[in-house]
Amino acid sequence: MGHSDYIKIVRGVPSGVVSPKSSSLITILNILVPMRDGVCLAMDLLRPKEKKRFPVILTRTPYDKNRFRELSDIESFARRGYIVAMQDVRGRFNSDGFFEPYRQENNDGFDTVEWISKQGWCDGNVGMIGDSYGGQTQWYAASKAPAALKAIVPRVSPPGNPFLNEPFYGGVMILAMAEWMVSMGRRSFDRNEFASILSKHQEYFEAIPLSKLSEVAGTHIEWWEQWLNHPVMNAFWESCGYEQFWNKMKVPALNITGWWDMNFVGAPRNFVGMGKEAATLEAKRGQRLVIGPWPHLTNNSRTLNGLDFGVDAVTGIHDYTVRFFDRWLKDKKCNNLDDDSRVHVFVVGANEWWASDSWPLPGTQSTPLYLHSQGRANSHDGNGTIDFEAPENEPDDSFISDPMDPVRFPWSMHDGPVDDRLASIRSDVLCYTSDFFDEPIDVVGDISAVLYAASSAKDCDWHIRLIDVYPDGTARFMCHGALRSRFRKGFEKNVQLEPGEVTRFDINMSAIGLRLLPGHRIRIEIASSWFPRFDRNLQTGAENWMTDESEAFVARQIIKHTKNYPSHIVLPLIINPPSGDIGS
Numbered sequence: 081m082g083h084s085d086y087i088k089i090v091r092g093v094p095s096g097v098v099s100p101k102s103s104s105l106i107t108i109l110n111i112l113v114p115m116r117d118g119v120c121l122a123m124d125l126l127r128p129k130e131k132k133r134f135p136v137i138l139t140r141t142p143y144d145k146n147r148f149r150e151l152s153d154i155e156s157f158a159r160r161g162y163i164v165a166m167q168d169v170r171g172r173f174n175s176d177g178f179f180e181p182y183r184q185e186n187n188d189g190f191d192t193v194e195w196i197s198k199q200g201w202c203d204g205n206v207g208m209i210g211d212s213y214g215g216q217t218q219w220y221a222a223s224k225a226p227a228a229l230k231a232i233v234p235r236v237s238p239p240g241n242p243f244l245n246e247p248f249y250g251g252v253m254i255l256a257m258a259e260w261m262v263s264m265g266r267r268s269f270d271r272n273e274f275a276s277i278l279s280k281h282q283e284y285f286e287a288i289p290l291s292k293l294s295e296v297a298g299t300h301i302e303w304w305e306q307w308l309n310h311p312v313m314n315a316f317w318e319s320c321g322y323e324q325f326w327n328k329m330k331v332p333a334l335n336i337t338g339w340w341d342m343n344f345v346g347a348p349r350n351f352v353g354m355g356k357e358a359a360t361l362e363a364k365r366g367q368r369l370v371i372g373p374w375p376h377l378t379n380n381s382r383t384l385n386g387l388d389f390g391v392d393a394v395t396g397i398h399d400y401t402v403r404f405f406d407r408w409l410k411d412k413k414c415n416n417l418d419d420d421s422r423v424h425v426f427v428v429g430a431n432e433w434w435a436s437d438s439w440p441l442p443g444t445q446s447t448p449l450y451l452h453s454q455g456r457a458n459s460h461d462g463n464g465t466i467d468f469e470a471p472e473n474e475p476d477d478s479f480i481s482d483p484m485d486p487v488r489f490p491w492s493m494h495d496g497p498v499d500d501r502l503a504s505i506r507s508d509v510l511c512y513t514s515d516f517f518d519e520p521i522d523v524v525g526d527i528s529a530v531l532y533a534a535s536s537a538k539d540c541d542w543h544i545r546l547i548d549v550y551p552d553g554t555a556r557f558m559c560h561g562a563l564r565s566r567f568r569k570g571f572e573k574n575v576q577l578e579p580g581e582v583t584r585f586d587i588n589m590s591a592i593g594l595r596l597l598p599g600h601r602i603r604i605e606i607a608s609s610w611f612p613r614f615d616r617n618l619q620t621g622a623e624n625w626m627t628d629e630s631e632a633f634v635a636r637q638i639i640k641h642t643k644n645y646p647s648h649i650v651l652p653l654i655i656n657p658p659s660g661d662i663g664s
Contacts, residue, residue, distance in 0.1 A: 086436060086437070086442045086443070087434050087435070087436045087441055087442070087654075087657075087658040088421065088434065088435045088436070088658060089432050089433065089434060089435075089658050090421075090424065090433045090434070090435045091392055091395075091433065092392050092395030092396055092424070092433050093370055093395050093396055093397060093400040093424045093433075094396075094400065094403075094420050095396040095399040095400065095403070096399070096400075096403050096415055096416060096417065096420070097403070097414075097415045097416070098160065098399050098402040098403050098406060098415070099160035099161055099402060099406050099410070099412075100160070101156070101159045101160055102128075102159060102160070102161070103128035103129060103130065103158070103159050103160075103161065104128070104129045105126055105127065105128060105129060105155070105158050105159065106126075106127060106128075106129050107124065107125065107126055107127075107149065108124065108125040108127070109124050110122045110123070110124065110174055111123045111124070111125065113167065113191075113192055113195050113196075114191075114195070115170070115177075115187070115188055115191045115192075116187060116191055119170060119175075119176045119177040120175070120176050121167055121168060121169065121170060121175040121176070121177075121188065121192065122145070122167065122168050122173070122174035122175045123145070123165055123166065123167040123168075123192070124145050124146075124149060124165070124166045124167075125163055125164070125165055125166075125201075126149060126154060126155065126158045126163070126164045126166070127158060127163040127164070127201065128158060128159075128161060128163070133200070133201060133202060133203035133204075134161060134162055134163045134201065134202070134203055135161075135162055135163070135202070135203055135205040135206070135207065135405070135409035135410060136162065136163045136164075136165050136196050136202050136205070136206045136207070137157050137162050137163070137164050137165070137206075137207045137208070137209055137405060137409075138164075138165045138166075138167065138192065138193065138196065138206060138207070138208045138209075139164070139165070139166050139167070139208065139209050139210040139214055140167045140169050140185070140188075140189060140192065140208070140210065140214060140217040140218075140221075141166070141167070141168065141169065141172075141210060141213070141214045141217070142168070142169050142172040142179065142181075142213055142264065143172075143213070143214075144168065144172070144173045144268070144269075145166035145167060145168050145173065145174070146173075148166045149166060153398050153401075154166070156398065156402070157402070157405070160402060161410075162405065162409070163201060163202070165196060167192060169184070169185065169188065169217065170184045170188055171184075171267060172267060172268070173267060173268055178302075179264075179266075179267070179303070180302075180303045181213075181303055181320070182216065182220070182242070182319075182320035182321075183319050183320055185216065185217045185220035185221070186220040186221065186223050186224055186322070187224070189217055189218075189220050189221025189222075189224065189226075190221055190224035190226050192221070193206050193208075193221055193226040193228055193229050194226050194227075194228065196228070197226075197227070197228030202228075204228055205228065205230050205408075205409040205410070206226075206228045206229050206230065206409075207229070207230060207231045207232065207233070207405050207408065207409050208221060208229065208231075208232045208233070209232070209233040209235070209401070210233075210234065210235065211235040211236050211237075211378075212235075212236050212237065212238070212343060212376065214235075215234035215235055215236060215237025215238070215343075215346065216234070216237050216238055216240075216322070216346075218232040218233075218234045218237070218333075219232070219234060219237065219240060219322045219329075219350070220322055222322075222325075222329045222330075222331045222333075223322045223325035223328060223329060224328075225328050225329060225330050225359065229330075229331055230331065230332075230408045230409055231331055231332045231333070231334075231366070231404060231405060231407075231408035231409060232331050232332075232333045232334075233333070233334045233336070233401055233404065233405075234333060234334075234335055234336070234346070234347070234350070235336040235337070235378060236336070236337050236338070236341045236342075236343050236346075236347075236376055236378060237335070237337075237343060237346040237347065237350070238343040238345070238346045239323065239343075239345045239346040239349045239350065240321045240322035240323030240324070240325075240326075240346075240349075240350070241313075241321050241323055241571075242313070242317045242320050242321055243313050243317070243567070243571040244345055244349070244588075245343055245344075245345040245346060246343060247307065248571075249562050249614070250561065250562040250563040250564060250567070250587065250588065251562075251563065251564035251566070251567035251571055252541055252562045252563075252564050252614045252615065252617070253290060253614065253615040253626070254342075254613065254614060254615075255285055255611075255612050255613060255614060255615055256342065256493060256613070258284070258285070258290070258293050258297075258304075258615075259282060259285075261294070261299075261301050261303075261304045262282075262284065262294070262297045262299055262301075264301075265299075266301070270299065279492045279493075279494070281490070281612060282297070282612075283296065284296040284297035285611075285612040288483075288616065288618070288632075289618070289625070289626055289627055289628050289629060290308060290615055290626040290627075291305075291308050291626055291627040307626075308624075308626045308627060309624075309627075311574070311623065311624040311625060311626055312571060312572055312573060312574060313570075313571035313572045314572070323349070323350070323353055326353050326354055326356075326357040326358060327357045327358070327359055328359055329354065329358055329359055329363060330358065330359045330360050330362075330363050331358075331363055331366070332362065332363055332365075332366025332367065332368075332404075332408055333350065333351075333354060333366070333367055333368070334368045334370070334400070334401060334404045335347035335348070335350055335351050335367070335368065335369045335370070336370045336372075336378055336379075336397065337370070337371055337372075337374075337378070338371065338372050338373065338374025338375055338376070338378050338496075339371060339372070339373060339374070339426075339428065339496070339558070339559070339591075339592065339593055340374065340375045340376075340384070340495065340496035340497065340557075341374065341375060341376050341378070342375070342376050342493050343376065344590050344591070345588075345590055347369060347370075347371065348369060348371070348439055348526075348591060350367075351367050351368070351369040351423075351439055352439060354367045355367045355438075366408070367422065368404070368422050368423070369422065369423045369424070369425075369439055370397065370400075370423075370424045370425075371424070371425040371426065371591075371593060372393065372395065372426045373389040373393050373426045373428055373496070374496070375493065375494050375495060375496045376493045376494065377494055378397070379394055379395060379397045380394070381393075381394065382394050384496040384497060385495060385496050385497050385498050385499075385556075387428075387496075387497050387556070389426070389428065389431050390431040390432075392426075392431070392432065392433060393426065393431070395433070403415050403417050404417060420435075421435035421436055421437055422436075422437050422438070423435065423436045423437060423438060423439050423441075425439075425441075425524065425593050426593060427522065427524055427593045427594065427595055428497075428558075428593055428594050428595065429520075429548075429594055429595030429596065429597050429600075430520075430522070430595040430657075434524070434593075434658060439525075440525040440526055440652060441524055441525060441652075441654065443654070444524070444525045444652045444653070444654060445652070445653045445654075445655055446650050446651070446652060446653075447468065447650065447651050447652075447653045448468070448470075448530075448646075448648040448649070448650055448651075449466050449467065449468060449514075449602070449604075449648055449649050449650075449651050450466065450467060450468070450469060450470050450471055450641065450646055450647070450648045451464065451465075451466055451471070451512045451604065451639070451641040451647045451648060452464070452465045452466065452467065452471055452474060452512070452641055453465065453474065453475070453477050453512065453641065454474070454475060455474075455475030455476065455477060456477070457477040457510040457511055457512055457639075458477070458479055458507040458508075458509070458510060458511075459504060459505050459506060459507055459509060459511060460501065460504040460505065460509075460511040460513065460555070460603070461505070462510070462511055464477065464510060464511050464512035464513065465512055465513060465514065465515075466512040466513065466514050466602065466603075466604055466649075467514060467515070470643070470646050470648075471641045471642055471643060471646055472642070472643050473642050473643060474641050474642055476638050476639065476640055476641075477510050477638070477639045477641075478636060478637060478638045478639070479507060479508040479509075479510060479607075479608075479636075479637050480507075480508060480634060480635070480636060480637075481508060481535075481537075481540060481607075481608035481609065481619065481634070481635045481636075481637050482508075482632070482634045483609070483616045483617060483618050483619055483632040483633075483634075484632050486609035486610075486611035486616050487503055487506055487508060487509055487543075487607045487608075487609045487610055487611060488503075488611050488612070489502060489503040489610060489611075489613070490612075491612070491613040496557075497548070497556040497557055497558065498556070498557050499554050499555055499556065499557075500545065500547050500555040500556070500557045500605070501553070501554075501555050503605070503607075503610075504547075504555065504603075504605055506607075508607060508608070508609075509605050509606070509607045510605065510606040510607070510639060511603055511604070511605050512603065512604045512605075512606075513549060513601050513602070513603040514601045514602045514603070515601065516551075516598075516599055516600070516601055517596050517597070517598055517599070517600055517601065517602075518598055519598060520595050520596065520597055520598065520657075521595070521596040521653065522594075522595050522596075522653065522654040522657045523592055523593075523594045523595075523596060523651050523652060523653060523654075524592070524593045524594070524652060524654050525591060525592070525593075525652025525654075526588075526590075526591045526652055527546060527559055527561070527588075527589035527590060527591055527592055527649065527650065527651065527652065528561070528586065528587065528588055528589055528649065528650045529544045529561055529585075529586075529587040529589055529604075529647075529648070529649045529650070530584065530585075530586055530587075530646075530647060530648055530649075530650070531544070531584070531585040531587060531606070531639065531647050532582055532583070532584055532585075532639070532640040532641075532645035532646070532647045533582070533583060533585060533637065533638060533639050533640065533647070534579075534580055534581055534582045534583065534637075534638040534640070535565070535577055535579065535580075535619075535635050535636070535637050535638070536579045536580060536635045536636045536637075537577065537579065537619035537620075537621070537633050537635035538576040538577050538579065538619070538620065538621025538633075539564070539565055539566045539576060539577060539617060539619055539620065539621040539622075539625070540564075540565050540577070540608050540617055540619050540635055540637065541562065541563070541564050541565065541608050541609060541614070541617045542561075542562065542563050542565065542585055542587060542606065542608065543560065543561075543562050543605075543606070543607045543608065543609065543610045543614070544560060544561045544562075544587055544589055544604065544605065544606055544649070545557060545558075545559075545560040545604070545605040546558045546559050546560065546589060546592065546602065546603075546604060546649070547602070547603035547604070547605060548594060548596065548600060548602065548603075549600060549601040549602070549603050550599075550600060551599040551600065555603060558592050558594055559589055559590050559591065559592045560589060560590070560610075561587040561588050561589030561590065562587070562610070562614060563585055563587045563588075564617060564625075565577055565583070565585065566621070568583070568584075568585050568586070574621075574623055576621045577621070582638075582640055582645060589649065591652075592652075595657075604649055606639060608635070608637055616632075618630060618631075618632045618633065619632065619633040619634075619635050620632070620633050
């Protein structure tokens with residue numbers, strides 16, 4: 081069976097038949113919705129003027145509900161026969177109570193959905209939509225399985241494990257979370273440029289340890305201080321998660337993200353997890369996944385960091401979302417959504433959409449790509465190479481990791497395939513570059529790394545980046561993985577390294593959708609820091625690294641690539657890519 085039998089090339093997500101636009105609209109402001117503990121949360125409605133019952137689409141946000149009321153897609157939902165409800169979460173803007181990220185959203189989400197379903201203007205069917213934190217609020221509500229919640233559309237949502245992406249990625253703190261804390265303020269924004277997280281360097285990024293950051297920033301946020309007292313995955317962080325409740329959830333979900341989304345891990349992880357563990361067969365089959373060539377802002381532009389992905393890069397997500405809600409909130413099975421492929425991914429380089437019913441794509445061949453060198457893979461001018469042949473006996477590569485002189489590379493939440501050469505010129509970045517490809521190679525799916533390494537420190541970080549090197553030398557960032565070494569055996573405990581001992585590290589590098597074109601090369605970069613996107617590891621091995629005031633430890637890092645220690649990455653190769661007519 082060829083790949084074209086189960087993967088189709090399509091123009092984008094299918095639009096199909098959607099509810100017709102109609103209705104004049106009215107707005108109702110600041111309805112106070114009581115929670116189980118008596119706290120009232122403020123909610124606005126944008127609804128058709130007709131006095132009858134409608135299905136409701138709810139968004140719950142910490143970012144001010146007033147910012148959402150004028151959005152074109154919100155108005156479009158209302159004109160298609162939905163009431164759109166926009167709520168400030170607890171402790172934010174017009175809602176009462178105190179904001180505590182994540183931990184408050186499950187009960188508040190449940191109570192809000194149940195309250196809406198009992199109102200005279202609701203027909204008993206509630207859906208949810210939202211981006212980023214507003215994506216998570218949907219999953220938290222779904223974890224309590226409110227009967228009226230029939231479907232959700234989480235866009236760029238983080239996953240349900242706090243150590244996999246937000247606030248920690250592989251156990252390494254994402255400094256965007258610190259900037260988020262400073263910007264959010266107590267109830268409303270304390271920075272006007274809130275939407276440009278990490279777009280410029282902040283002095284407080286330099287604070288060491290993390291416990292001093294809020295003081296340098298001139299603020300004090302209780303929930304941030306509480307975070308710093310929990311350096312491992314424990315009951316506190318479990319209360320911030322939701323994926324442990326997949327088996328209780330009953331909602332179909334349209335998961336939307338971009339390859340360079342800072343919260344990319346959430347969408348495919350939830351799609352796969354719910355497909356296996358959801359409480360009902362309908363919910364399992366009702367999961368959908370869309371991955372486009374986008375950063376944290378999805379479906380906005382066909383270009384990113386100077387790359388043009390073609391006319392199909394911006395696709396009909398809104399109409400697809402309307403079809404999804406029509407199917408589950410209006411029971412419109414006649415719109416044929418059930419007949420469409422459940423997965424749509426954009427393959428960069430080919431600049432085309434592929435459609436399938438599963439993720440990873442059927443028939444994906446997980447193929448190791450091995451590191452090699454003659455002992456000097458330091459920087460992109462070194463002698464590190466990578467190919468499909470396992471190594472024999474080769475000299476080690478090494479570099480010095482100094483937490484006070486980290487690998488610095490600017491990064492923004494709106495960035496994508498940036499040119500990575502400014503970072504890889506450093507000697508503390510090991511680079512392994514392939515030969516030029518003479519034919520296209522499709523790499524579409526989950527990426528991982530197996531690293532055999534030693535450190536003179538008791539703890540360190542490993543950052544691994546995958547780069548698409550163009551014929552002119554431009555090095556486009558594609559995806560990355562990170563792991564704080566103390567968490568190599570799980571996030572629940574701190575396991576120090578034995579200095580100098582070769583250790584295996586298994587590192588998730590998220591995923592990729594890339595056609596490596598003729599004349600291109602692939603590069604793997606390895607470092608022990610990536611600042612200011614991630615916090616620095618002082619490499620002391622202290623139990624609580626977020627409050628450790630010890631002097632930083634300068635470490636020697638060694639990467640092995642021998643017969644006994646074959647360091648490699650695992651590529652998801654599509655050997656026979658789909659072919660044939662482009663569908664609609």
